Amino acid sequence: MNGVFDLGGTDGLGPVVVEENEPVFHAEWEKAAFAMFASSFRAGLFGVDQFRHAIELMDPAEYLLSNYYEHWAHAVQYYAEKQGLIDAAELAERTQYYLDNPDAPLPEREDPELLEFCDLAVKHGAPANRESGKVAAFKVGDLVTVADDSPIGHTRKARYVRGRTGVITGAHGTFIYPDSAGNGHGDAPEHLYTVRFTAKELWGEDVADPNGASYFDVWEPYLTLAENQGAH
Amino acid sequence: MAATDTSLRTEAEITARVKALEALLIEKGVMTTAAVDRMAEIYENEVGPQLGAKVVARAWTDPEFKARLLDDASAACAEMGIGGLQGEEMVVLENTEKVHNIIVCTLCSCYPWPVLGLPPNWYKMPQYRSRIVRDPRGVLAQDFGFVIPDDVEIRVWDSSSELRYWVMPRRPEGTDGMTAEQLEPLVTRNSMIGVGPAAAPAA
Numbered sequence: 316m317n318g319v320f321d322l323g324g325t326d327g328l329g330p331v332v333v334e335e336n337e338p339v340f341h342a343e344w345e346k347a348a349f350a351m352f353a354s355s356f357r358a359g360l361f362g363v364d365q366f367r368h369a370i371e372l373m374d375p376a377e378y379l380l381s382n383y384y385e386h387w388a389h390a391v392q393y394y395a396e397k398q399g400l401i402d403a404a405e406l407a408e409r410t411q412y413y414l415d416n417p418d419a420p421l422p423e424r425e426d427p428e429l430l431e432f433c434d435l436a437v438k439h440g441a442p443a444n445r446e447s448g449k450v451a452a453f454k455v456g457d458l459v460t461v462a463d464d465s466p467i468g469h470t471r472k473a474r475y476v477r478g479r480t481g482v483i484t485g486a487h488g489t490f491i492y493p494d495s496a497g498n499g500h501g502d503a504p505e506h507l508y509t510v511r512f513t514a515k516e517l518w519g520e521d522v523a524d525p526n527g528a529s530y531f532d533v534w535e536p537y538l539t540l541a542e543n544q545g546a547h
Numbered sequence: 548m549a550a551t552d553t554s555l556r557t558e559a560e561i562t563a564r565v566k567a568l569e570a571l572l573i574e575k576g577v578m579t580t581a582a583v584d585r586m587a588e589i590y591e592n593e594v595g596p597q598l599g600a601k602v603v604a605r606a607w608t609d610p611e612f613k614a615r616l617l618d619d620a621s622a623a624c625a626e627m628g629i630g631g632l633q634g635e636e637m638v639v640l641e642n643t644e645k646v647h648n649i650i651v652c653t654l655c656s657c658y659p660w661p662v663l664g665l666p667p668n669w670y671k672m673p674q675y676r677s678r679i680v681r682d683p684r685g686v687l688a689q690d691f692g693f694v695i696p697d698d699v700e701i702r703v704w705d706s707s708s709e710l711r712y713w714v715m716p717r718r719p720e721g722t723d724g725m726t727a728e729q730l731e732p733l734v735t736r737n738s739m740i741g742v743g744p745a746a747a748p749a750a
Contacts, residue, residue, distance in 0.1 A: 323653030323705065325677035331690040332674070337667050339591045342558070344565040346587040349665075351569070353586060354578035363709075367655050380555050383656065383671045388565050391572070401571045409567035414559065421566065421580055422573045429582050437589055440635040440661075443709035471707045473654055475680065487636070490709060507708055518681055527701040529680050532708035 317465050319375040323475040324518070348384035350433075351391045356441075357432050360394040363441070364497030368469035369393040445504035447489035451535070453508060457483045458541040461510075461533060469497030476531050479516050480541045484530065485509035492534055506535040590665050598629050599662030599713065600734035603745075604727040606639075607718045616715070617641060624662065634661035634711050640704060641715045642741070647695050648702045649687070649741030650712045651679045657706035659713045663739055670740065679703060691742045714738065716745040 322328075340346050355361065361369070369390035370378070378386070395401045413419060453459060463478030471493045487507045495503035514527035556564070572578045602624055606613035616623040620637035624630050630637075637659055640648035652658065656671040669675050678686050683701045687693040695701060704712040716738035722730060725748065737743035 319673075321654060322673050322677040323680045325673070326681075328674045328677045330674060331669050331672070331678070331686065333669050333691070334667070339595070339665055340587060341668075342562070344562045347569045347583050348565050349590075350583040350586040351572065351578060354572065354582055358577045360577070370655065377555075379673055382561065383668065384565075385556075385561060388568055392568055395568075395572065395575075395577075400575050400577070401568075406564075406567055406571060409570055410560075410564045413563035413566045413570075417559065417563065421570050424573050424576070424579050425581070426576075426579045429579055430585050433582055433585050433589075436632055437586075437594070438631045440630070440632040442635040444636065471654060473705070473707060475653070487708075487710065507710075509710070522681075524682070524684055524701060526697060526699070527683060527703070529703045529705060531705045532710055534708075 316371060316468060316470065317474065318371050319378055320371045320373075321474050323473050345382075345384040348388040348391075352387055353433055353436055354429060355391050355394065357429065357436075360391070360398060360400070362491075362496055363443070364469060364491065364493040365394070365499060366390050367493075368497045371469065443491045444487075445489055445491055445502050447504040449489060449504070449506060451486060451506045453483055453486070453506070453535065453538060453540070455483050455486055458544050459483055459508075459510060459533075459538040460541045461537050462539070466494060468494070470494045471532075471534070472537050473531070475517060476510075476512060476529075476533070479512050481510040481512035481516065481531075483508045484511045487532075490534070492536070494534070494536070508533055508535070508538070510538075590660075594631075594661060595664035596662070596734075596736035596739065597731070598664075599659075599736075599739045600731045601727075602627060602629060602662060603715050603734045603739065604730035606715055607722075607730055608727045613715075620713075629661055631661045633657070634659050636709055637662070637711045637713065638704075639715050640702070640712060640741075642717045644699070644717075646700050646702060647741065648704060648712075648714045649679060649683055650704050650706060650714060651676060652706040653677070653680060654705075654707060657709075657711065659711035662713060663736060667736070680705060687742060691737070693743050714741040716741075719745050719747050722748050 370386045373389055460480045461476045489504040490507045492503045492505040509530055509532050512529050514523035606616050616639050620639040653676045658666040680703050683703050684695055733746040738745045
């Protein structure tokens with residue numbers, strides 16, 4: 316989908332503000348929002364690509380102005396409601412309760428297996444590479460062009476690389492395809508490549524850094540072989 | 548989401564809303580407060596940029612390890628017991644006299660957690676994500692005070708897949724003979740993102 320989250324090359328957003336000696340978490344609620352991700356993933360509420368897509372579906376003004384971990388809480392809420400685990404009225408009522416009673420305690424529950432899951436997930440991760448019998452259509456050194464289309468749902472085809480041509484510098488095997496998984500249609504693994512685009516190709520000769528390039532990872536369905544092989 | 552949700556919330560409102568969501572998820576059997584404490588403990592005290600610094604310092608002093616790191620970063624880090632969530636497929640990019648690498652995630656905020664910990668806010672904010680691909684040299688000079696000479700090629704790596712890129716900065720001048728342990732404190736988080744140099748040794 317086309318949305319404000321797709322920020323590469325957007326102008327006018329102002330300077331980068333760096334906080335000196337920034338803490339890992341700025342508030343207790345950030346810790347809760349962070350931990351909701353692993354807990355909800357374990358409960359089967361979403362996969363990583365679906366989680367990203369829920370953030371992309373936020374109101375664009377809110378997306379730009381809200382705290383990062385509010386995005387995470389939004390995504391958890393989105394799928395908890397979608398799966399019928401909680402409803403909006405129930406959440407609004409409980410929110411009002413904690414606004415009126417900020418020191419009221421949270422419910423108590425023990426789940427030692429969840430703690431074990433957290434430790435194992437952090438230590439081992441959740442790899443996204445998937446076996447597939449698919450033969451790679453492209454190889455390192457091929458000149459390729461990214462499709463210039465606008466998919467409706469989740470995609471990792473950022474706008475600034477659409478229609479652009481670059482050279483494959485890495486071929487990585489098959490990985491979960493976000494354009495399928497992020498829209499709830501399963502892993503559907505596809506070959507993944509790293510493509511090098513010159514700054515000139517991305518931004519035009521007049522504004523591009525003459526000695527710059529961007530590297531972007533793309534899944535095979537995004538690509539076609541460019542016509543002028545050998546020209547770059 | 549209701550239309551009223553577009554306005555920024557106060558800290559009290561955010562706190563109440565997340566607490567309410569947490570309470571309901573606890574009651575529905577999804578999470579626990581102990582899990583919150585554990586996840587926070589891990590990323591506040593156990594996993595952070597000190598781990599990436601350990602890897603870089605070793606690579607600076609051990610050419611064979613450096614070769615393995617550049618060939619397969621996840622495997623090389625695993626030798627040191629470092630790896631896991633958001634680092635399943637890591638790629639280390641070596642800065643040289645002629646090439647400077649920078650990482651970003653323009654679509655979200657992907658970041659190599661096992662070696663750098665959780666990302667700082669500026670890495671996740673629209674300002675960095677929008678500008679670093681279009682004007683990397685300018686952003687480094689203006690926003691980070693880090694000037695890259697024009698004859699050095701700038702490569703920006705957009706973390707658009709589950710590959711997790713990070714940077715091996717150049718070893719600072721005047722560190723010949725220093726051990727990996729002495730070098731570790733010079734490897735800063737920003738230098739492993741590519742927005743700063745490794746620190747100079749104390750005179």
